[in-house]
Amino acid sequence: MVDIVSIIIAVVSLIGSLVAAGFTGWISFYIDQVKRRSEAKALVHKYRDPLMLAAYDLQSRFWGLVQQNLLRYTEDENKKDLIYVYTAFLVGQYLSWTYILRRQAQFLRFSSDKTNTQLNQILDTVTNEFSLDRHKGEDPFMLWRGQQMAIGELMTVSAGEEGQLYCMGFAAFAVKYNSDPDFKKWFHPIETGITLLVEASAQGNSVANYRLRRLQHLLVDLVLLLDEDRIASGQNKQLKVDAAHSCSCDKCPGVIVTESPSVSPISKLPEP
Numbered sequence: 001m002v003d004i005v006s007i008i009i010a011v012v013s014l015i016g017s018l019v020a021a022g023f024t025g026w027i028s029f030y031i032d033q034v035k036r037r038s039e040a041k042a043l044v045h046k047y048r049d050p051l052m053l054a055a056y057d058l059q060s061r062f063w064g065l066v067q068q069n070l071l072r073y074t075e076d077e078n079k080k081d082l083i084y085v086y087t088a089f090l091v092g093q094y095l096s097w098t099y100i101l102r103r104q105a106q107f108l109r110f111s112s113d114k115t116n117t118q119l120n121q122i123l124d125t126v127t128n129e130f131s132l133d134r135h136k137g138e139d140p141f142m143l144w145r146g147q148q149m150a151i152g153e154l155m156t157v158s159a160g161e162e163g164q165l166y167c168m169g170f171a172a173f174a175v176k177y178n179s180d181p182d183f184k185k186w187f188h189p190i191e192t193g194i195t196l197l198v199e200a201s202a203q204g205n206s207v208a209n210y211r212l213r214r215l216q217h218l219l220v221d222l223v224l225l226l227d228e229d230r231i232a233s234g235q236n237k238q239l240k241v242d243a244a245h246s247c248s249c250d251k252c253p254g255v256i257v258t259e260s261p262s263v264s265p266i267s268k269l270p271e272p
Helices: 002-067 070-075 080-104 114-131 145-155 170-179 181-202 207-226
Strands: 156-159 164-167
Touching: 002 070, 002 080, 002 164, 002 207, 070 080, 070 181, 080 114, 080 145, 080 156, 080 164, 080 170, 080 181, 114 145, 114 207, 145 156, 145 181, 170 181, 181 207
Parallel strands: none
Antiparallel strands: 156 164
16 A cells, blocks of 8 residues: 555656646746747847838839939939949948848747748848849849848948947948949949949830839838838838839739830829
C-alpha cells in the first residue's frame, strides 16, 4: 500500500513538474514574442517619419514626371539638374531609409503585427516593381535588387558615438554625384531613364512611364500606411496618377493609360 502511495505521489509530482516546466516555457515564449513585437513597433515608429517623407517626396516626383510634364524642364539648362540630380537623390533617399529600416529590424518580417506585415508587403512589392523587366518598353528606372541595395548603402551615413544611421542630405549628395564617378554610376539607370522618358514623351508613347505609374501608386499606399495622423493628406496631395496595367497597389483607381502613337496621356488630376 505504501509503495502504491509513493508511486502515486511520484507520478503527481512528475506531472506537476512537467506542467510547471511547460507553463514556464510558454510564459518565456510569450514574453519573448511581446518583446520582439515591442522592439519592432519601436523601430518602425523611430523610422516611420523619415521613410514616410521619403516615400511621399518620391511619389510626388513620379507624379510630376508622368502627369505634369515636369520633363519639359530638361530643356532648360538652369533647371535641368533639378530633374536629373534631384530625381536621383529622391530615389536614393527612399532606398536609404528602407535599407536602414531593414538593417535595424531584420526580425521585422517575422513579426505578426498586421501593420508590420503590410509594411513588409509594400516594401517588397516596391523593390520588385523597380527590378522587374517583364514588359517591353518599360525600361526607365529599372534597378536590379543589387543596385537598389548598393544605392541605399551608399546614401546612408552614420554620426555620433553610437553610429546613428541616416540618409545624406541633398547638398552633400549633389557634390558627390557631380564629383565622384564611382558614386554617380550607380544612378545611371535613373539618368538614362529620364532621357528615355523625354524621348518617349516626344513620340507620344506612354508605355515608357508605366513602371513609374505603378511605383507611384505603391508609394502612396506606403505613405497612407505610415501616416497615422494623416499629416500629408492635404487636398490633392496623395491622389494616384492614371493607372498602368499590372498595377498591384491597394484598390487601384483611375483610367488605364494605353499606348498611343500620336497622343500623350491626358491628366485626369488637378495640379498638386
